[in-house]
């Protein structure tokens with residue numbers, strides 16, 4: 001990663017000649033590019049003389065040569081152009097002239113092929129709509145030049161009467177959020193995040209991680225000086241930068257003012273931070289290329305999995321070890337030591353046989369005699385199972401090619417082992433399959449897993465949202481995706497929706513359908529782009545597997561979370577309640593999920609103001625999504 005990082009130096013060149021000098025300095029100090037104003041004070045002066053037109057836009061004037069700082073195409077690759085900060089779009093008097101200036105700068109940058117231009121985000125909500133109008137207009141034309149919106153991580157509020165300053169963790173994000181909402185969540189609105197001296201707390205910081213970060217701008221006043229006089233960052237800034245660099249943004253450095261610090265020291269330090277990231281663990285190494293990549297959930301019942309898919313499962317260092325442990329303990333509990341009773345273990349949905357091998361290993365370790373049946377409906381995997389029997393398992397295993405729901409078992413099992421779990425627990429139809437298979441489990445038999453639970457939590461991720469939008473079809477918002485979360489803010493701890501326990505359809509668990517309402521309270525405002533789904537499972541007693549973030553089975557990579565998108569993101573203010581509604585539905589051919597969300601706030605009525613009870617507080621609707629995937633029209637799992 002360190003080799004790929006592109007670092008630019010902020011320069012305040014006022015003329016083309018000065019830009020040339022600064023660019024040479026930056027390049028010889030090891031920077032790839034400079035961030036520089038595109039135009040200068042001469043343009044500002046000339047613009048002040050333009051009178052506001054009575055209607056329409058003023059004549060689209062051309063720049064004079066002495067008004068532009070970047071005047072040569074051969075420098076264009078090495079410059080990210082800053083738009084004129086003085087061009088104020090929010091002032092009625094100056095708006096039209098300002099828009100004309102920005103528009104001309106943008107088209108000049110596009111003409112030269114500048115990779116990106118930077119527009120400063122206002123930090124007052126009331127000033128955002130005019131900026132958003134301009135941005136929307138600009139983004140109508142396809143262009144190679146990206147538009148980066150620069151926003152500070154935090155802003156400073158000064159109380160003039162008290163003479164004190166405090167840090168505002170919300171204002172900047174609220175303005176950014178408003179801008180991209182007014183721009184219709186356009187994927188081309190990219191964030192250049194300014195690392196400020198005051199850092200937000202973890203919750204507010206997380207919120208920025210879910211944004212489309214394209215660049216990280218180092219403010220001047222964040223630099224410290226180490227004992228040898230080199231510029232460095234404090235511990236918190238270092239940690240934040242390291243986390244941000246994992247998203248591979250470009251970097252713009254505003255050099256500090258330490259005497260003796262040379263320009264190259266700043267870029268060397270940033271590269272050092274990138275190079276000295278802790279090495280990826282097995283899970284992170286596996287994750288490369290999967291982060292935020294949307295995958296259709298597997299359909300192992302309806303489709304026949306390919307050998308390569310089984311191959312990926314079988315690399316998991318945790319899942320199979322936990323299954324072996326579960327079978328081992330089940331055998332110890334079921335058969336007394338020294339007994340010559342033969343225990344019947346049936347592995348249903350055996351795939352290419354790893355759970356069969358693990359069941360035999362568990363039996364050897366427990367010193368219990370077993371007879372194993374491997375049942376698999378995939379005709380291709382069945383060939384591999386036969387080969388495994390011939391070369392490894394021999395007479396200890398009987399291989400059956402059948403759908404477990406239809407298999408006429410010759411005897412009943414003591415232990416039924418299955419792994420039909422999806423990212424949401426039941427989304428690969430484990431309940432429906434086991435409902436058919438538990439007929440051949442003895443009444444006192446053991447099912448591994450013994451239960452599994454699905455969890456949900458609201459999430460914010462403009463990245464995932466724009467990925468779904470990029471498909472260009474409304475129906476793509478009506479289907480869940482399996483995805484390894486990266487640019488995602490998980491807004492609260494997940495809550496359980498429903499569980500399936502062995503035996504299925506007993507008095508407690510009822511039918512195989514589900515309906516859940518969960519209520520979450522948000523500590524800070526957020527735009528919600530959908531719902532994250534997770535599962536955990538009890539294989540046997542305390543032997544478990546989990547992708548729930550709080551209980552995650554460290555090192556396991558068989559399952560990524562599931563993402564249920566929203567067609568239209570909804571804004572939830574701090575303190576609001578988010579209700580998520582989920583339904584698991586089925587007919588004789590398919591099973592599917594429907595989902596929706598409602599955001600509410602409650603305001604206390606005057607009568608309840610000094611009471612601690614909720615009596616008298618009124619619930620107000622802030623927003624709601626439509627119910628997604630009604631009737632399973634867009635997404636379903638075939639039975």
Ligand SMILES: C[S@@+](CC[C@H](N)C(=O)[O-])C[C@H]1O[C@@H](n2cnc3c(N)ncnc32)[C@H](O)[C@@H]1O
Nearest residue numbers: 300301313349350351376377378403404419433
């Ligand atoms: C998620 S894979 C697990 C494979 C293997 N047990 C493992 O852990 O690597 C689920 C397997 O169950 C099989 N399967 C799904 N539904 C089945 C059914 N109704 N009857 C038999 N096999 C089924 C699939 O073909 C697939 O091989």
